[in-house]
Amino acid sequence: MQRLSAVKGMNDILPDDSWRWEWLEGRVRALMRRHAYENIRTPIVEPTALFVRGLGEVTDIVEKEMYSFEDRLNGEALTLRPENTAGVVRAVVEHSLTYGGGKRLYYFGPMFRHERPQRGRYRQFHQIGAEAFGYAGAELDAELILMAQALWSELGLTDVELQINSLGQPAERLQHRAALISYFEQHIEALDEEAKQRLHKNPLRLLDSKNPQMQSVIENAPKLIDYLSAESMAHFERVQGILRANKVPFRINPRLVRGLDYYNLTVFEFVTTRLGAQGTICAGGRYDYLTEQIGGKPTPAVGWAMGMERVLELLKESDAFVSRPSLDAYAVVTDAAHWGVAMQCLQALRALGVSVQMHAGADGAIGSLKSQIKRADASGARFALIFGGDEVARGEVSVKSLRDGEGQQKTCLMSDTMSLATTLRNQSDQHV
Numbered sequence: 511m512q513r514l515s516a517v518k519g520m521n522d523i524l525p526d527d528s529w530r531w532e533w534l535e536g537r538v539r540a541l542m543r544r545h546a547y548e549n550i551r552t553p554i555v556e557p558t559a560l561f562v563r564g565l566g567e568v569t570d571i572v573e574k575e576m577y578s579f580e581d582r583l584n585g586e587a588l589t590l591r592p593e594n595t596a597g598v599v600r601a602v603v604e605h606s607l608t609y610g611g612g613k614r615l616y617y618f619g620p621m622f623r624h625e626r627p628q629r630g631r632y633r634q635f636h637q638i639g640a641e642a643f644g645y646a647g648a649e650l651d652a653e654l655i656l657m658a659q660a661l662w663s664e665l666g667l668t669d670v671e672l673q674i675n676s677l678g679q680p681a682e683r684l685q686h687r688a689a690l691i692s693y694f695e696q697h698i699e700a701l702d703e704e705a706k707q708r709l710h711k712n713p714l715r716l717l718d719s720k721n722p723q724m725q726s727v728i729e730n731a732p733k734l735i736d737y738l739s740a741e742s743m744a745h746f747e748r749v750q751g752i753l754r755a756n757k758v759p760f761r762i763n764p765r766l767v768r769g770l771d772y773y774n775l776t777v778f779e780f781v782t783t784r785l786g787a788q789g790t791i792c793a794g795g796r797y798d799y800l801t802e803q804i805g806g807k808p809t810p811a812v813g814w815a816m817g818m819e820r821v822l823e824l825l826k827e828s829d830a831f832v833s834r835p836s837l838d839a840y841a842v843v844t845d846a847a848h849w850g851v852a853m854q855c856l857q858a859l860r861a862l863g864v865s866v867q868m869h870a871g872a873d874g875a876i877g878s879l880k881s882q883i884k885r886a887d888a889s890g891a892r893f894a895l896i897f898g899g900d901e902v903a904r905g906e907v908s909v910k911s912l913r914d915g916e917g918q919q920k921t922c923l924m925s926d927t928m929s930l931a932t933t934l935r936n937q938s939d940q941h942v
């Protein structure tokens with residue numbers, strides 16, 4: 511039979527890597543708890559209309575990156591979520607989560623975009639996202655930025671640059687839009703085909719273009735910041751003030767417009783130069799009008815999403831990164847008849863937080879003690895627990911050190927699980 515493989519651009523995350531994912535997830539969960547963000551889990555499939563309405567029709571995602579299909583049974587138009595802000599907003603509206611106040615939420619999970627696979631860019635990738643609903647103040651924008659910044663510090667990621675910009679309010683964008691269109695019309699010969707097509711539909715997106723031939727014309731285009739009202743500027747300045755007060759360095763990037771339609775006022779990205787072209791590890795902004803767009807009551811909101819693959823890639827090179835959690839013990843028996851007693855002891859140890867692998871012979875037989883100890887060594891465990899005939903008869907177990915002080919062996923009472931657990935547990939393991 512022909513072997514099947516995973517879909518292009520969609521990766522298996524194998525044990526040699528998945529422990530890093532679990533580690534990062536643990537760190538993020540703790541970070542969210544400390545900032546009072548609660549977890550939300552929404553479906554991976556949503557109605558296509560949610561993304562078309564939410565993200566905007568003239569966006570890369572909606573135009574060409576969505577995995578959309580028709581439900582074979584009822585003909586419904588469905589899409590694998592390409593991002594999760596729209597889904598979270600839908601859930602917030604559907605369940606009236608902001609009733610009586612604001613709501614701070616976070617999520618983890620896979621997203622799907624039909625892009626050209628390359629380093630840091632996949633068709634199934636994973637995001638961690640945080641969204642805060644019901645607060646219009648600039649301090650919320652700052653809180654989200656500070657929260658991401660706290661994560662970089664905790665992870666030991668140093669060369670990450672914060673870029674910020676303000677997109678103002680819809681009316682201000684409209685004026686800027688008119689100015690952009692007339693500017694680009696005057697430079698029509700410098701535009702590529704895609705840009706020409708988008709010029710009248712969504713000219714702001716031209717500023718996002720990565721085409722090197724268009725960079726100089728983009729550089730001189732009218733800047734949105736010059737069209738902002740006093741109120742919008744005040745909001746932007748308040749965000750900056752809080753960042754400065756918290757000693758978070760940033761750069762204002764007037765070309766930062768973000769790929770999605772739903773943003774207003776503050777937008778930001780955390781960018782590193784260490785991942786080649788795929789350098790944005792976290793991106794977000796305010797989206798005060800999305801909730802209405804999706805059929806809810808007007809609700810101010812702000813959020814970000816970070817790409818887990820990209821963060822993990824950075825972490826791999828970082829010195830601060832923790833080592834893989836090790837196995838405490840590997841249990842072997844000299845006679846399969848001892849497993850009944852031995853497994854009682856293992857379960858008691860596990861209940862006390864000790865990690866123990868039980869030896870399992872490939873062919874159902876246990877094999878010689880020597881070959882079992884070899885397996886114990888290969889497992890990476892720090893100790894072998896040996897349930898031999900004499901020991902078991904006395905209610906004891908031998909503890910053999912496989913790493914520090916290799917070969918040292920002592921016997922312990924099986925019934926004294928507390929002291930046995932203390933011997934075996936790795937105090938320095940900070941695996942969450």
Ligand code: ATP
Pocket residue numbers: 593623625630631632633634635636637768769788790791792793794815816817818819820
């Ligand atoms: P890019 O400009 O790299 O295409 P984007 O603006 O499309 O990014 P967002 O929609 O803002 O990305 O998603 C937030 C984050 O999710 C990105 O900053 C990135 O870290 C990550 N991300 C987005 N698309 C992918 C992908 N195809 N593969 C891996 N990570 C991704």
Ligand code: MG
Pocket residue numbers: 570769
């Ligand atoms: Mg993209």
